[in-house]
Amino acid sequence: MHYCFLNLQLVCFLSLFYGGLCELQTSCQSGKVYMGWCQYNPNYTNASAYAHCIKRYVVQAVLFKRPFSLTPSVVHLGLSQLDIRSNDHDVRLEVSAQSITPYGFNVHFSSWADSITHNAGVNWLACL
């Protein structure tokens, strides 16, 4: 590993003369994004209180702090938070990274059927 690391440093140094190869090999950025909070409606005590928290479809845009020189080849999402009302309901949530560009991407959160989703969060990692 140590040898590889040193070798990578050398490649990075040499790449200063060949236009950004170093960034191609080593650049990653990361962050966290949330679906957004859905509060129950306190005016109801029955299922209507959660009507707007089911079948949610939320798109959150992520902007990279520094644009990549190319579209990142890897964008990985890891669930970091689920706030889902689960009694008598299945937990249903899908997250995906879409519309990936050098500047950012969109995180799509979707729930379906009768799942009541208050919030969800993902950690994201993007690498060239």
Ligand SMILES: *[C@@H]1O[C@H](CO)[C@@H](O)[C@H](O)[C@H]1NC(C)=O
């Ligand atoms: C609850 O009812 C009050 C009074 O009718 C109304 O002002 C408020 O907007 C309602 N809340 C929601 C979340 O619908």
Ligand SMILES: *[C@@H]1O[C@H](CO)[C@@H](O)[C@H](O)[C@H]1NC(C)=O
């Ligand atoms: C919940 O109760 C309200 C009246 O308080 C009623 O209008 C509504 O239809 C009920 N919703 C459900 C899903 O039972």
